[in-house]
Amino acid sequence: MTARQGLAVALLLALAAWPAAAQRRDETSATVFQRYADHTAKIQVVESGSGAKAELGSAFFVSADGLLVTNYHVVAEAVDDERYRVEWLDQNGAGHEGRVLAVDVVRDLAVVATDRPTTRYFSIAALTLPKGTRLYSLGHPEDLGLSIVEGVYNGRLEHTLYPKIHFTGPINPGMSGGPALTADGRVVGVNVATSGNSVSFLVPIDAAIPVIKRARDAEAAAEAPDFTAEIGKQILANQDTYLAKLFQGGDSTVRIGPFELPTQPAPFFRCWADADRDHEGRYETVDHQCSTDDYIYLSGSQSSGIVSLAHKVLLSRGLNPLRFYNLYSNQFRQNHTVAELAEASDVTEYRCRNDNIRRQGMVLKTRFCVRRYTSYEGLYDADFKVAVLGARDAGVVSELTLSGVSFENATRIARKYLDRIRWAKP
Amino acid sequence: MGEAMIIEVADQRGRILQRHRLGAAPVGIGRGLRNAVILDDPYADPDHMVIESTPDGSYHFRDLGSVNGTWEAHHRRVSNGMVRIGTELKVGRTTLRFVSADQPVTPALYDPSAQTGIVGRLLEPRAAAFVLVLYLAVSAGLKYLASPDDPSTAELLTPGLAGLLLAGVWAAMWAFTNRIVAQRFRFLSHWGWAIAITTGLTLLAIGFEWIGFFTPGTDLGAVEGALSAVAGAWLLAGHFQLVTEWPPRRRWAIATGITGAVVGLIAILGRPGGFGAGSVLREGASLKPIAARFLPASDVEGYFARAAELKTAVDRMADDSTASDQAVPGPADSTPKR
Numbered sequence: 001m002t003a004r005q006g007l008a009v010a011l012l013l014a015l016a017a018w019p020a021a022a023q024r025r026d027e028t029s030a031t032v033f034q035r036y037a038d039h040t041a042k043i044q045v046v047e048s049g050s051g052a053k054a055e056l057g058s059a060f061f062v063s064a065d066g067l068l069v070t071n072y073h074v075v076a077e078a079v080d081d082e083r084y085r086v087e088w089l090d091q092n093g094a095g096h097e098g099r100v101l102a103v104d105v106v107r108d109l110a111v112v113a114t115d116r117p118t119t120r121y122f123s124i125a126a127l128t129l130p131k132g133t134r135l136y137s138l139g140h141p142e143d144l145g146l147s148i149v150e151g152v153y154n155g156r157l158e159h160t161l162y163p164k165i166h167f168t169g170p171i172n173p174g175m176s177g178g179p180a181l182t183a184d185g186r187v188v189g190v191n192v193a194t195s196g197n198s199v200s201f202l203v204p205i206d207a208a209i210p211v212i213k214r215a216r217d218a219e220a221a222a223e224a225p226d227f228t229a230e231i232g233k234q235i236l237a238n239q240d241t242y243l244a245k246l247f248q249g250g251d252s253t254v255r256i257g258p259f260e261l262p263t264q265p266a267p268f269f270r271c272w273a274d275a276d277r278d279h280e281g282r283y284e285t286v287d288h289q290c291s292t293d294d295y296i297y298l299s300g301s302q303s304s305g306i307v308s309l310a311h312k313v314l315l316s317r318g319l320n321p322l323r324f325y326n327l328y329s330n331q332f333r334q335n336h337t338v339a340e341l342a343e344a345s346d347v348t349e350y351r352c353r354n355d356n357i358r359r360q361g362m363v364l365k366t367r368f369c370v371r372r373y374t375s376y377e378g379l380y381d382a383d384f385k386v387a388v389l390g391a392r393d394a395g396v397v398s399e400l401t402l403s404g405v406s407f408e409n410a411t412r413i414a415r416k417y418l419d420r421i422r423w424a425k426p
Numbered sequence: 427m428g429e430a431m432i433i434e435v436a437d438q439r440g441r442i443l444q445r446h447r448l449g450a451a452p453v454g455i456g457r458g459l460r461n462a463v464i465l466d467d468p469y470a471d472p473d474h475m476v477i478e479s480t481p482d483g484s485y486h487f488r489d490l491g492s493v494n495g496t497w498e499a500h501h502r503r504v505s506n507g508m509v510r511i512g513t514e515l516k517v518g519r520t521t522l523r524f525v526s527a528d529q530p531v532t533p534a535l536y537d538p539s540a541q542t543g544i545v546g547r548l549l550e551p552r553a554a555a556f557v558l559v560l561y562l563a564v565s566a567g568l569k570y571l572a573s574p575d576d577p578s579t580a581e582l583l584t585p586g587l588a589g590l591l592l593a594g595v596w597a598a599m600w601a602f603t604n605r606i607v608a609q610r611f612r613f614l615s616h617w618g619w620a621i622a623i624t625t626g627l628t629l630l631a632i633g634f635e636w637i638g639f640f641t642p643g644t645d646l647g648a649v650e651g652a653l654s655a656v657a658g659a660w661l662l663a664g665h666f667q668l669v670t671e672w673p674p675r676r677r678w679a680i681a682t683g684i685t686g687a688v689v690g691l692i693a694i695l696g697r698p699g700g701f702g703a704g705s706v707l708r709e710g711a712s713l714k715p716i717a718a719r720f721l722p723a724s725d726v727e728g729y730f731a732r733a734a735e736l737k738t739a740v741d742r743m744a745d746d747s748t749a750s751d752q753a754v755p756g757p758a759d760s761t762p763k764r
Contacts, residue, residue: 280574280575280576282574282575283574319574320571321715322571322715323570323571323572323573323574324574324715325713325714325715326571326572326574327574328713329711329712329713332711332713333711345747348740348743348744348747349740349743350740351736351739351740351743352736353643353729353732353733353735353736354642354643354711355642355643355723355724355729355732356642356643356721356722356723356724357723357724357725357726357729358718358721358723358724358725359725359726361718362718363718363721363723364723365642365711365713366729367711368729368733368736369736370736370737370740371740372740372741372743372744373744374744374747377744380737380740387713389713389716389718389721390716390717390718390721392715395713407734407737411730411733411734414730415726415730418726
C-alpha cells in the first residue's frame with residue numbers, strides 16, 4: 001500500500017466513525033437538556049416602579065423547598081435596594097417573586113428563595129473530575145431562551161486568588177448563575193464569566209455549600225438580613241486573608257537599572273515587563289507591572305479586591321539632569337496602575353499625604369492617597385506612589401494600588417512595598 | 427464792543443499752524459516778515475491784507491491788491507469786509523479762522539511717557555521689543571528642558587510664538603480701546619506689558635516648583651494663587667495706565683476689584699462637590715536633580731503615623747455622603763453584565 005492509499009483509508013475510517021460519535025454526543029446533549037431543563041430557572045431583577053428588567057441571569061434549584069443558586073452579580077442590584085426586586089421565571093415563563101437569602105460576594109454566589117417546593121432539583125456535593133470531562137452548561141444566553149452548551153472541564157485555574165474552574169465552552173451574558181453539569185447530572189460549577197473564544201469560568205460548586213447553609217439559617221432567623229453589613233464583612237475578611245499572603249517571606253524583588261524593586265507579591269499575581277530603548281538614544285524606560293486577575297463584583301460601577309503595582313524606570317543616557325528630571329516629573333504626574341474602580345457615589349474623594357521619606361540612605365518622594373467606600377465601613381481604596389530622588393541619571397516611579405482593603409492593611413502593605421525599594425548592590 | 431478774538435492759521439489739510447490774538451489794529455497779514463501774522467504760503471502776497479479796527483470796536487479786513495486774492499467761504503472773492511467770530515477767509519492756500527478767545531479747550535491729555543515706572547518705560551519701542559525677545563527666550567529655554575529629544579528651532583519657538591500671538595490679540599483689544607478713548611494707538615506698549623506679566627507668571631510658577639520641591643507636604647497652592655491674582659491685577663492696572671488718566675490709586679482699586687471678582691468666580695465654580703478623586707490623584711509634583719543629602723525628609727514611622735489622619739478625613743467624608751445619599755436616588759443601571 002502506498003502512503004497515499006494509506007491516508008485515504010484512514011480518512012475513510014474517520015468518516016465512517018464520525019457520524020456515530022457525533023450522534024452519540026447529540027443524544028447526550030439532548031438527554032441532559034430533557035432531564036435537567038426543569039431544574040433551572042430564569043432570574044431577572046426588575047425595577048419596581050416601571051417593571052422594566054434591569055438585569056438578567058440564570059439559576060438552578062438545589063433543594064426540595066425550592067432554593068435557587070445563582071451569581072451574586074445577577075441579583076446585586078436588588079440587594080439592599082428597595083427600588084429593585086428579584087423575579088424568577090418557571091419553565092412556562094410565569095414570573096414569581098424571589099427573596100435573596102444569602103450572598104457570597106467574594107465567590108459571586110447568591111441563594112434565592114422561591115417558596116415553591118419542587119422535586120426537580122440538583123443535589124449539591126463537592127466533586128473532583130479528570131481534565132477533559134465533557135460538561136453541559138445551561139442558561140439563558142442573551143435572553144434567547146433556555147439553551148444548552150457543550151464544553152470541556154479544564155481543571156481549576158492556577159495563579160488565581162479565588163478558585164475557579166476553566167470551562168472550554170461558550171458561556172454568554174445571561175447564562176450567569178446557570179449550572180454546568182456532567183452527563184449524569186452532577187453539578188460541577190456555576191457559570192460566572194467568560195473571556196471570549198470559549199474560554200469560560202465556573203465557580204466550583206463546593207463554594208455554594210456554605211452559602212446554602214447560611215440561607216437556611218437566615219430563613220430560620222425569619223429576619224431580613226442586612227446585606228450591606230454582611231457584604232462589608234465578607235470583603236473585610238477576604239482581604240485580610242489574601243493580603244496576609246502578600247510579600248511573605250522571600251525577597252520578591254526585581255533588579256532594574258540601579259534599583260531593586262518589589263515584584264510578584266504572591267503567586268496569584270501576573271507580571272509583565274517592557275523595555276523601550278529607542279528615545280533617540282537619550283534615555284531608556286523599563287516598565288514592570290504586576291496585578292491580580294481576579295476582582296470582586298460589587299455593583300455595576302464598583303469592583304473590589306484588585307491589587308496592582310507598576311514600576312517605570314527611567315535611565316538617562318547623557319541627558320542634562322534638568323531635562324532628565326523634567327521627563328521624570330512628567331512620569332511622576334501620570335498614574336500607572338488601574339483606572340477608576342468606582343463611581344463618584346461609591347467612594348469618597350481621595351485624600352493624600354505628600355512627603356519625602358528617608359530610609360537607608362535613599363530619599364523617596366511619596367504620595368499616599370486613600371478614599372473610603374461610602375456604603376461599606378472599614379473598606380478603602382489606597383494608592384501609594386513613590387519616586388526615588390537623588391540620582392542625576394536614573395529614576396523610578398512606582399505605584400501600588402489596593403482596592404477594597406482595610407486602612408491598616410493599606411499602610412502595612414505600603415510599608416512592605418517601600419521596604420523592597422532599594423539601590424541595587426553594584 | 428466785540429469780544430476778544432483769535433486768528434487761527436490753518437494749512438490746506440486743516441492743521442492749525444499758528445494762533446494770533448487780535449489786539450491793537452492794524453494787523454498786517456502776508457508772507458513779508460514785517461507782518462504781524464506771517465504766512466508760510468507761496469500763494470500769498472508779501473503784503474496780502476490787513477485787518478483794521480473801526481471806532482465802534484469792530485474789525486474789518488481789506489485786501490491789499492494780492493495776486494491770488496482773498497476769498498470768503500462759498501468761494502466768493504472779496505476785497506474787504508467785516509470780521510466777526512466765525513468768519514473764515516482763504517488767503518492763498520491758507521485758511522484764516524476767527525474764533526472767540528473764550529472758547530473752551532479740552533483738558534490736557536495724560537502722557538504716560540512722562541511717567542516713570544515699568545509701564546511708562548514700555549512706551550519706548552526698544553523696551554517693549556526687549557520684553558518680547560526675553561519672553562521668547564524663556565519659552566524656548568523651557569521647551570528645551572521639557573523635550574528629551576533635541577527639538578528643532580521651530581519646535582523651540584512655537585510655544586513662545588503662540589504666547590506672543592495670544593498676548594497680541596489681548597493687546598490689540600486694549601490698543602483699539604485706547605484709540606477710541608484717548609485717540610492713541612499704543613499696541614506695542616500693551617503687548618509688551620501683557621508679555622512682561624506672562625513672563626513674570628511663568629517664572630513665578632518655576633519658582634514655586636522649586637520651593638514646593640524643598641517643602642514636601644506643604645500646600646503652597648494658595649500662596650501661588652494669591653500671587654498670580656496680584657499679577658493679574660497688576661496687568662489690568664498697567665493697561666489702565668496706558669489708556670486712562672486715572673491716578674494710580676484708582677487704577678489699582680478697579681484692577682483689584684475685577685481680579686477679585688474673577689478669582690471669586692473661579693473659586694465658586696471649582697469648589698469641591700464634583701468627583702474630585704481624579705483631580706487630586708493627577709495633581710503633580712515636580713522632581714528636581716538635587717543630591718539626597720540636601721533634601722528634607724521624614725522617617726518611615728513618622729510618615730505613616732501622620733498618614734493615619736487620612737483615615738479620619740475620608741471616614742468623615744463617607745459619613746457625610748451617606749447622610750446626603752439617602753435623599754438623592756441614583757440612576758438605574760440597565761445593562762446586563764457578563
